[in-house]
Amino acid sequence: VTRSHRNEDRGGEHRWAFNGVEYPTRKLMCEARRAEYVRLLDEEGMNFTQAAHAVGVSKRTGKAWRNGRTRATGRNEKPLVDRYRSTMDKPRTLHPRHLSQEERIQIADRLRLGDSIRAIARLPGRDPGTVSREVERNRNPESGGYEPYQAQQKAADRLKRPKPRKAAEGTRLWDEIAAGLRRHWSPEQIADRPRPDLPDNGDTHASVETIYQAIYLQARGELKQEIKRAMRQGRTARRPQGGQGRKPRFREPMVMISERPPEIEDRAVPGHWEGDLITGSRNKSAIGTLVKRTTRFTILPHLPDGHDAEHARQAIIDKMQHLPKLLRNSLTWDQGAELALHKRTGASLDMAVHFRDPHSPRQRGTNESTNGLLRQYFPKGTDPSVYPEDHLDAVAEELNDRPRKTLGFMKPSEKIIELLDAA
Structure with missing residues (x-):
């Protein structure tokens, strides 16, 4: 077992030691300890508990390291609990969900008495299939009898399985x-x-x-x-998810989402889109986003001169007017002022325009999800107006070339071609 401790020299300076090496600061010592923890997992094939014990931290600290918590100040590191040390050198015991040594002996005794598998399983409260597999797996090839002690040892050996991590660097x-x-x-x-x-x-x-x-x-x-x-969110550690929808800013009379035809909700009919804006710092500039509900195909209208109602209307028309009529049935937007000219927009494209309810981003879930994907390319705080139109087209093309779980891991570009061929 390797341990770390603090030494105080005659000059009153603190020295932190780990694995026989002294470090001038606790932070450096903690970094070395975390690196050793990762090495034991990758190269020595230790499991999480063994690696944590070896470097002298709790399993909780090891879990935090595995989840990407790399701030090595030592402040949040929990020391190895004494009760773990007291059992480290003892033979490994199996989890209660596995058959115990006593249960295996009981199975062997009942088999000698001629009891059935179901009768044997009732006594320890195990599933008959568990007992049946246990017996068949551990029969002596010569005598045909069940050997409980060898079965227990085999089970313990199977659980150890020391091996390098599956996705270690270099594989x-x-x-x-x-x-x-x-x-x-x-x-x-x-x-x-x-x-x-x-x-x-x-x-x-x-x-x-x-x-x-x-x-x-x-x-x-x-x-x-x-x-x-x-990484899509720019994170190298787990963080709690959260967020709020944008507050509504447009209160003119409109056709609400509740009035949409039912076939739009179940995505049975193609040609229905959801739209929104990705805004920059202080909402001074923006990029339009249009996402097709059935295929997740994405279009990014260019708004270099502002995102007021007139510029937004013209950008949407420029991007959608060349689409086949099959793909222009309806557009659902939030209550943003950029779509104040929604009636003129709908008339120009011969498509219906609907609006979601206030504080209800889930009513445009496809578009909200896509906006999250696009933040990887356009982080919050950047100025979207600096991106030329060909750059937006390239981003949309890359996004449409990604496989999507909801499409059976087909790509949106593949799905829309399939849809057009079927039509």
Whole structure:
């Protein structure tokens, strides 16, 4: 077991030691301890509890490190609890959800008495299938009898499984993850997008949580900055989610969302869009966003000269007037003043315009979600007016080339082509 402690020399200065190395500050010592924790997980194949014990911190601190909490002041680090130290060198015990040694002995005794699997399962309160698999897995190949002590040892050995982390830096899986991040794909899109070009084994495929853990653990130094640029929200650590919808600013008579035809709600009919603005600092400039409800196809109207009602109307018309009539049925907006000329806009495009209720961003969930994706390209506080129209078109093209879970991991660009071909 490695330990860290504070030494005080004769001059009154504090020295912090870890693994036999002294550090001038506690922060540096904590950074070394976290690096050792990650190394034990990646290279030594330790599980979370073992690695935390080895560097002398609690499992809770280890979990915080895995979730990307890298501020190594030591203030939030919890020391190893004494009760953990007292059991570290003892043989590993299994979780209560697993069969215990006593239960396995009981199974063996009841089998010798000739009891059925169901009768045996009733006594310890286990599922008959659990008992049946346990017996078949641990029969002696020569005698055919069930051996409880060997079964217990095999179960403990299976749980240890010391091995490097699946998505450690330098593995092929991490290279695939990094490639997806550079294309601004989310971990879920990376995990669930079918990859027929990769071998169908566990070494090249990972769950969403495995990808997040790999990102948070390896977000250090220059790699941290690269990951921060690639992550959609610019985060390298877990943070609570939250937010509020924008307050309504337009109160003129309008057709409310409750008056929309029912087929718009269930996305059964194509051609229905949701729209909004992404605004810059102090709402002085903006970019328009138009998202098709059925395919998530995105269009970004250019607003270089302002986002008042006239400029917004003209930008929307410029982007949508060339679409087939099949794709121009309705537009749903929030109650922003930029759409004060909604009647003229609808008449020019021959499409209905609806408005959501105040304080109800979920009524335009598709557009709100897309705006969140676009903040990766246009962070809050930036000036959207500096981006030329061809840049907005390139961003929209990249967004339409991302696989989406709600589309069965098809891309919006693929889905809209499929829709037009069917029509």
